[in-house]
Amino acid sequence: MADVYLDNAATTPLVPSVLQCMTDALARVYGNPSSVHRKGLEAERAVSGARRQVAQALGAEPGDVIFTSGGTEANGLAILGAARARQRRRRHIITGKTEHSSVLNACRLLEEEGFAVTYVPVDKNGRITAADVLAHLRDDTALVSLMWVNNELGTVHPVADIAAAVKARSPETLVHVDGVQALGKLPINVKELPIDLLSVSAHKIHGPKGVGALWIRPGVRIVSLLGGGTQERGLRPGTENVPGIIGFGAAAEAAAADLPQAAARMARLRERLWEGIQARVPWAVRNTPADPDLCAPHILNVSFPGLKGEVLVHSLAEAGIYVSTGSACSSRRTGHSHVLTALGLADDVAGGALRLSLSRLTTEEDVDTAAAHIGTVAVELAELVRG
Amino acid sequence: MEPLLLIRYGEIGLKGKNRHLFEEQLARNVRAALGDAWPGRVWRAYGRLFVQLEDPAHVPAALERLQRVFGIVAVSPARPVALTIEAIGDAAVEMVSAQDLSRPRTFRVQARRPNKKFPLTSQEINERIGGRLLRAFPQLKVDLTNPELVVSVEVREQGAYVYLDQVPGPGGLPVGVSSQALLLLSGGIDSPVAGWMALKRGIRLHAIHYHSPPFTSERSLDKVKDLARVLAQWGGPLPLHVVRFTEIQKELRRQTPPALMITLMRRFMLRIAVQKAQEVGALALVTGESVGQVASQTLENMAVINAVTTMPILRPLVGFDKQEIVERAEAIGTYPISILPYEDCCTIFVPEHPATRPQLAEVEAAEAPLDVEGLAQEALAGIETVTITADD
Numbered sequence A: 001m002a003d004v005y006l007d008n009a010a011t012t013p014l015v016p017s018v019l020q021c022m023t024d025a026l027a028r029v030y031g032n033p034s035s036v037h038r039k040g041l042e043a044e045r046a047v048s049g050a051r052r053q054v055a056q057a058l059g060a061e062p063g064d065v066i067f068t069s070g071g072t073e074a075n076g077l078a079i080l081g082a083a084r085a086r087q088r089r090r091r092h093i094i095t096g097k098t099e100h101s102s103v104l105n106a107c108r109l110l111e112e113e114g115f116a117v118t119y120v121p122v123d124k125n126g127r128i129t130a131a132d133v134l135a136h137l138r139d140d141t142a143l144v145s146l147m148w149v150n151n152e153l154g155t156v157h158p159v160a161d162i163a164a165a166v167k168a169r170s171p172e173t174l175v176h177v178d179g180v181q182a183l184g185k186l187p188i189n190v191k192e193l194p195i196d197l198l199s200v201s202a203h204k205i206h207g208p209k210g211v212g213a214l215w216i217r218p219g220v221r222i223v224s225l226l227g228g229g230t231q232e233r234g235l236r237p238g239t240e241n242v243p244g245i246i247g248f249g250a251a252a253e254a255a256a257a258d259l260p261q262a263a264a265r266m267a268r269l270r271e272r273l274w275e276g277i278q279a280r281v282p283w284a285v286r287n288t289p290a291d292p293d294l295c296a297p298h299i300l301n302v303s304f305p306g307l308k309g310e311v312l313v314h315s316l317a318e319a320g321i322y323v324s325t326g327s328a329c330s331s332r333r334t335g336h337s338h339v340l341t342a343l344g345l346a347d348d349v350a351g352g353a354l355r356l357s358l359s360r361l362t363t364e365e366d367v368d369t370a371a372a373h374i375g376t377v378a379v380e381l382a383e384l385v386r387g
Numbered sequence B: 001m002e003p004l005l006l007i008r009y010g011e012i013g014l015k016g017k018n019r020h021l022f023e024e025q026l027a028r029n030v031r032a033a034l035g036d037a038w039p040g041r042v043w044r045a046y047g048r049l050f051v052q053l054e055d056p057a058h059v060p061a062a063l064e065r066l067q068r069v070f071g072i073v074a075v076s077p078a079r080p081v082a083l084t085i086e087a088i089g090d091a092a093v094e095m096v097s098a099q100d101l102s103r104p105r106t107f108r109v110q111a112r113r114p115n116k117k118f119p120l121t122s123q124e125i126n127e128r129i130g131g132r133l134l135r136a137f138p139q140l141k142v143d144l145t146n147p148e149l150v151v152s153v154e155v156r157e158q159g160a161y162v163y164l165d166q167v168p169g170p171g172g173l174p175v176g177v178s179s180q181a182l183l184l185l186s187g188g189i190d191s192p193v194a195g196w197m198a199l200k201r202g203i204r205l206h207a208i209h210y211h212s213p214p215f216t217s218e219r220s221l222d223k224v225k226d227l228a229r230v231l232a233q234w235g236g237p238l239p240l241h242v243v244r245f246t247e248i249q250k251e252l253r254r255q256t257p258p259a260l261m262i263t264l265m266r267r268f269m270l271r272i273a274v275q276k277a278q279e280v281g282a283l284a285l286v287t288g289e290s291v292g293q294v295a296s297q298t299l300e301n302m303a304v305i306n307a308v309t310t311m312p313i314l315r316p317l318v319g320f321d322k323q324e325i326v327e328r329a330e331a332i333g334t335y336p337i338s339i340l341p342y343e344d345c346c347t348i349f350v351p352e353h354p355a356t357r358p359q360l361a362e363v364e365a366a367e368a369p370l371d372v373e374g375l376a377q378e379a380l381a382g383i384e385t386v387t388i389t390a391d392d
Helices: A016-028 A038-058 A070-084 A103-112 A128-136 A159-171 A242-257 A260-282 A309-318 A340-341 A348-351 A364-386 B014-033 B058-064 B083-096 B121-135 B190-199 B218-235 B246-255 B258-280 B299-306 B320-333 B360-367 B374-383
Strands: A065-068 A092-096 A116-120 A139-149 A174-178 A195-199 A213-215 A299-303 A355-357 B005-007 B040-045 B048-053 B074-082 B105-112 B141-142 B149-158 B157-163 B179-186 B204-211 B238-244 B284-285 B384-388
Touching: A016 A174, A016 A242, A016 B149, A038 A195, A038 A213, A065 A070, A065 A299, A070 A103, A070 A139, A070 A174, A070 A195, A070 A213, A092 A103, A103 A116, A103 A139, A128 A159, A139 A159, A213 A355, A242 A260, A260 A299, A260 A364, A309 A355, A309 A364, A340 A348, A348 A355, A355 B040, A364 B246, B005 B014, B005 B058, B014 B040, B014 B058, B014 B179, B048 B058, B058 B074, B074 B083, B083 B121, B083 B149, B083 B157, B121 B141, B121 B149, B179 B190, B179 B258, B190 B204, B190 B218, B190 B284, B190 B320, B204 B218, B204 B258, B218 B238, B218 B384, B238 B258, B238 B374, B246 B258, B246 B374, B246 B384, B258 B284, B258 B299, B258 B360, B299 B360
Parallel strands: A092 A116, A092 A139, A139 A174, A174 A195, B105 B141, B105 B149, B179 B204, B179 B284, B204 B238
Antiparallel strands: A065 A213, A195 A213, A299 A355, B005 B048, B005 B074, B040 B048, B074 B157, B149 B157, B238 B384
């Protein structure tokens, strides 16, 4: 049986170097960074080192990076923390229809608190432009929150353009970018981006689950979601996840080291995978934008109209090919993906969608094996369905 | 709490010559339900079962376990005392004093006296113990019809027992007294309830489940195992036979009219179940069907499906409304598992308009191009069996 993992947008395996430094940390760096003795100092230094590594991957200063329990918490802290800090004067939020559930649900919480939220629709590529956002910008818009790379489609939103346009019109409006699917896939340099907040996560870049980070532009005030100690500038109280943070640091450094080459290879393999599928299943439909400038290198969303995504996933799993129907966080619910629905896809196209996602570790053999199995399974199931 | 539990049982007391078989089975089931986790001694005496637990701290957990042993009508933590009215009175006072007496409470004493050598009658015991309690606790008041507290006294040859609470058991017959049946277990709400009702009549169960990878997921199979685990809490270890059903569905899809798909599928399920039942020594099948609930459960469909076998098919839910089934499922503990959304993905096999009144001749004609026996044998050969226990 093959063993090809193409669900890297859901999560990635740890790389050995990360595993190694985490094992060391778990065994030895057990001190609490807040303790005054040497064991505490040792842990504090390790966390500081990891903070430098993550900051470097973002082009940021270490002091502006807050560690969180993951991408969801970073998004929640950015959106709830920024909106609540401004709620006296500004009570409007702009976000996109195809955002991750952690962003959409944070916005729903704010609606319950009396904020107005505009959910901007996307074009046929799943994209939002600066003009789309400006059309909804109000005098009391506190925050614009958009994802950099869509987790189901791979669509890249022009966040730099959008942020620049928003700042030109309304300098007081904050811009938050959910960069969870961008880290390790697109070059990131917050110094060149007119944004205020950026969320990232470790386990999408071969780091551990349970750790993420929020970058906060100096001078931007947000409020904490929890009461507690003064860790992470009081914005994320609680004893630090020391081994997780150390693993994140190592993973961020490794991801940044060969980013341009790794991204180019993923993009090439993604196209090879698509060609392999297209050759075997000419009726397959590509949902990920074909223009390489509009999509991140690691995601291919493809529909097999008339088939059920879940059935394809189970069939492929039996052959040792691991893929996903959509976002892992929503794929066990009934109904179609909100992202594919926002694209305006017909029911049978949305219901037959697979998300194939690559990583730095994906090989040519992997995508060839996957394409062959996808071809066999899709053709077989189509015969059965069409009777 | 008292580490001695007094168990009362119902119907099995009436079974004449077979009575000792029923009692022995109940005692075995009680021992099995307590297992090694709550060790104790189990014995029978005078139409009662007694459990002497080793550790008083085990009483609450043991009570919870025994509430799921069919055949039990009630369980009470009891105190054994010497055969004197003074000893009985002392125990009653001590047990009542452990109750919440911060406000006035009503009570009555309910004595039984199978030991006719005891010098007082039941009525006299009631009066004497009642009097003692009234003197000891001024906040108590007698209420014979609707008391808050019932102080029970049982006077037997070797001693007397005093107990207050009665935890109700599930009733029914001890599992194992009624031979074996094979339950067709799906991931839905109905079939686990049907299985529970069979267990309640003392039937020992096997279960069979039809799994259609890749059209059903591994998670949906886990869900069926979780349901089987709940049934095992009621009826002991449950062998679960998992049939890989995909090939048959594919063949039906290729070769037969879509409107008959469900009818034909169910005929195959029955054929396979009957053979498995015979192999394991089960005398009947149990299903969660209820008349007219869905298109395939019309009497016409049942008749045509049933035509493949002469083995009895028990349908314990036939008289229930959906709401009644849901209430049972909630009480049994299967409902929250049944409604988990890992629904089978095999809807591609379900036609939009299934035939509701198929004729046997029509169905048999539709099966003609199939190698019915070969397909059923292949499915039987591929069965994987796991025994599900309550504590897995």
